[in-house]
Amino acid sequence: xxxxxxxxxxxxxxxxxxxxxxxxxxxxxxxxxxxxxxxxxxxxxxxxxxxxxxxxxxxxxxxxxxxxxxxxxxxxxxxxxxxxxxxxxxxxxxxxxxxxxxxxxxxxxxxxxxxxxxxxxxxxxxxxxxxxxxxxxxxxxxxxxxxxxxxxxxxxxxxxxxxxxxxxxxxxxxxxxxxxxxxxxxxxxxxxxxxxxxxxxxxxxxxxxxxxxxxxxxxxxxxxxxxxxxxxxxxxxxxxxxxxxxxxxxxxxxxxxxxxxxxxxxxxxxxxxxxxxxxxxxxxxxxxxxxxxxxxxxxxxxxxxxxxxxxxxxxxxxxxxxxxxxxxxxxxxxxxxxxxxxxxxxxx
Amino acid sequence: xxxxxxxxxxxxxxxxxxxxxxxxxxxxxxxxxxxxxxxxxxxxxxxxxxxxxxxxxxxxxxxxxxxxxxxxxxxxxxxxxxxxxxxxxxxxxxxxxxxxxxxxxxxxxxxxxxxxxxxxxxxxxxxxxxxxxxxxxxxxxxxxxxxxxxxxxxxxxxxxxxxxxxxxxxxxxxxxxxxxxxxxxxxxxxxxxxxxxxxxxxxxxxxxxxxxxxxxxxxxxxxxxxxxxxxxxxxxxxxxxxxxxxxxxxxxxxxxxxxxxxxxxxxxxxxxxxxxxxxxxxxxxxxxxxxxxx
Numbered sequence: 001x002x003x004x005x006x007x008x009x010x011x012x013x014x015x016x017x018x019x020x021x022x023x024x025x026x027x028x029x030x031x032x033x034x035x036x037x038x039x040x041x042x043x044x045x046x047x048x049x050x051x052x053x054x055x056x057x058x059x060x061x062x063x064x065x066x067x068x069x070x071x072x073x074x075x076x077x078x079x080x081x082x083x084x085x086x087x088x089x090x091x092x093x094x095x096x097x098x099x100x101x102x103x104x105x106x107x108x109x110x111x112x113x114x115x116x117x118x119x120x121x122x123x124x125x126x127x128x129x130x131x132x133x134x135x136x137x138x139x140x141x142x143x144x145x146x147x148x149x150x151x152x153x154x155x156x157x158x159x160x161x162x163x164x165x166x167x168x169x170x171x172x173x174x175x176x177x178x179x180x181x182x183x184x185x186x187x188x189x190x191x192x193x194x195x196x197x198x199x200x201x202x203x204x205x206x207x208x209x210x211x212x213x214x215x216x217x218x219x220x221x222x223x224x225x226x227x228x229x230x231x232x233x234x235x236x237x238x239x240x241x242x243x244x245x246x247x248x249x250x251x252x253x254x255x256x257x258x259x260x261x262x263x264x265x266x267x268x269x270x271x272x273x274x275x276x277x278x279x280x281x282x283x284x285x286x287x288x289x290x291x292x293x294x295x296x297x298x299x300x301x302x303x304x305x306x307x308x309x310x311x312x313x314x315x316x317x318x319x320x321x322x323x324x325x326x327x328x329x330x331x332x333x334x335x336x337x338x339x340x341x342x343x344x345x346x347x348x
Numbered sequence: 349x350x351x352x353x354x355x356x357x358x359x360x361x362x363x364x365x366x367x368x369x370x371x372x373x374x375x376x377x378x379x380x381x382x383x384x385x386x387x388x389x390x391x392x393x394x395x396x397x398x399x400x401x402x403x404x405x406x407x408x409x410x411x412x413x414x415x416x417x418x419x420x421x422x423x424x425x426x427x428x429x430x431x432x433x434x435x436x437x438x439x440x441x442x443x444x445x446x447x448x449x450x451x452x453x454x455x456x457x458x459x460x461x462x463x464x465x466x467x468x469x470x471x472x473x474x475x476x477x478x479x480x481x482x483x484x485x486x487x488x489x490x491x492x493x494x495x496x497x498x499x500x501x502x503x504x505x506x507x508x509x510x511x512x513x514x515x516x517x518x519x520x521x522x523x524x525x526x527x528x529x530x531x532x533x534x535x536x537x538x539x540x541x542x543x544x545x546x547x548x549x550x551x552x553x554x555x556x557x558x559x560x561x562x563x564x565x566x567x568x569x570x571x572x573x574x575x576x577x578x579x580x581x582x583x584x585x586x587x588x589x590x591x592x593x594x595x596x597x598x599x600x601x602x603x604x605x606x607x608x609x610x611x612x613x614x615x616x617x618x619x620x621x622x623x624x625x626x627x628x629x630x631x632x633x634x635x636x637x638x639x640x641x642x
Contacts, residue, residue: 018480018481018484021481022481022484022485025481025485026493029493029494029496029497144625144629145622147625148569148618148621148622148624148625149618149621149622150573150576150577150580150614150617150618150621151577152577152580152596152614153596153611153614153615153617153618156596156600156603156610156611156614157611159603160603160606160608160611163603163604163605163606164606166606167605167606168606197604281486282486284486284489285486285487285488285489288488288489288492288577288581289577289580289581292580292581293600303489303492304492304581304582304583306496307492307493307495307496307581307583308582308583310496310497310499311496312496312497315492315493315496316493318489319485319489319490319492319493322485322486322489323484323485323486323489326484326485326486326489327484330484
């Protein structure tokens with residue numbers, strides 16, 4: 001068998017095993033619930049009968065192994081069980097709660113990736129080409145700083161920037177400045193597009209309207225993830241540029257851009273792809289905070305609300321979706337880096 | 349004294365640790381100095397919070413969302429508590445909890461990592477595979493799930509984050525430990541009949557310390573940001589304890605009126621993480637002797 005195919009199959013198998021163990025962990029979340037949980041959920045006035053009914057509903061009365069396979073079997077069919085928010089006669093399935101929100105989150109994540117990945121690659125390549133120039137230094141300092149900012153700081157800074165578009169001229173600070181300075185700052189602020197600071201989205205929002213309203217969350221996430229991707233691209237390409245075959249290309253008289261694109265980049269794909277996948281995986285964590293800041297109705301916000309109300313089935317479903325996406329992204333990165341770099345097939 | 353005595357080269361005395369640190373500090377770049385000063389400032393505020401703060405941590409005044417004034421330098425929050433006081437106490441709570449978590453995660457991670465590196469075999473296999481699985485779930489998501497089960501309290505917060513974070517410490521400790529555990533002096537100590545405890549603490553640990561210290565800084569940042577994010581989401585540190593993450597959320601509505609008060613705690617978080625990153629960057633440079641890629 002072709003060694004590339006074999007390694008890829010091995011990775012796939014490993015990914016499946018990981019996914020299997022992760023489902024066990026997430027499943028045991030419900031088994032680890034403290035004994036008085038039913039009482040806490042149902043309130044002090046709960047009768048022993050309702051408590052027993054609730055425990056039967058979440059299935060604590062059956063053996064764990066049986067429950068696990070029943071649970072996985074349902075999930076494979078797209079049934080995540082019913083939320084603890086269900087009442088008698090009014091069943092709310094987890095699937096129906098999650099579906100529209102999952103679409104919104106995917107929308108945000110894809111939109112961010114479409115902006116962030118080309119931007120990071122472009123900036124990284126430029127910084128590598130003109131390394132140690134002022135451009136490189138500025139980009140480096142800015143990215144090192146944004147890496148260490150929490151998402152909500154970036155998010156509120158952006159929101160503040162957009163709000164001060166209207167309020168700046170009225171502030172005491174603006175009035176203490178000379179008039180021409182205040183006016184010109186105001187002019188610059190007015191160049192900022194008036195993105196909505198709250199992302200009100202329903203399932204009837206038209207596509208471009210959706211893009212417009214998701215712009216600010218998307219820009220926040222882009223700022224958070226671009227830094228890391230760009231730095232890794234830069235380092236990967238600089239490492240490649242130090243190899244003898246690049247000198248050869250240079251001596252042939254190729255232009256710097258052509259050297260990077262034709263010679264350095266193909267060999268640098270493996271580390272770059274890994275970092276891109278890692279950051280897209282990071283995106284699904286950042287999404288949680290950013291969705292809460294901009295009240296974007298996505299799966300992250302849903303998960304946080306479910307954690308607060310301790311609605312364990314919803315939390316489990318969200319955790320499973322996040323974890324599966326994460327594993328899948330890392331797996332894809334592994335496979336792409338194997339496929340693009342045959343040297344990885346022969347580890348020392 | 350004769351002139352011949354002068355000709356004999358006096359062996360230069362080995363510099364003491366203090367003098368080596370001094371020379372290293374002298375050569376430190378501006379960013380590192382900035383970082384050190386800021387971190388010391390935070391530690392100072394955190395330790396002396398009750399003496400610096402103008403009011404009590406949970407003292408409530410009549411006016412909620414009061415504007416900046418002489419009395420309340422940066423205004424009051426949604427319940428009428430002085431924001432400056434909450435910021436100062438927040439330094440104590442947020443940094444204290446993050447520091448405790450990082451210490452715990454290092455105690456667990458380094459011990460297990462070095463043990464795995466020393467014994468290898470089945471112990472290493474079991475621990476490494478367990479860590480692989482734990483790391484295959486994003487830690488914020490894992491933390492959210494565990495918090496929904498055990499409820500949000502400071503103890504469960506510290507334990508959960510420390511456990512999740514120790515996986516990364518474990519990986520690093522194991523990797524650097526593996527390099528050291530095969531050295532001749534470790535073998536010599538084994539032949540000399542030293543016990544595993546001696547070998548771990550006296551032979552291996554001192555030689556893996558620099559990368560671990562740098563990692564401590566980075567891990568601290570990460571833990572600090574995770575706790576801040578969880579508190580911001582309302583599932584971390586619970587009121588009435590003052591902490592920066594929840595302060596941002598509680599005052600967030602002010603931003604729509606063009607008031608920058610909610611940016612202050614967020615900025616405090618950002619400034620601390622940036623400073624720690626600067627110091628770690630410099631420390632890595634100074635201890636590894638690495639230079640930037642040229």
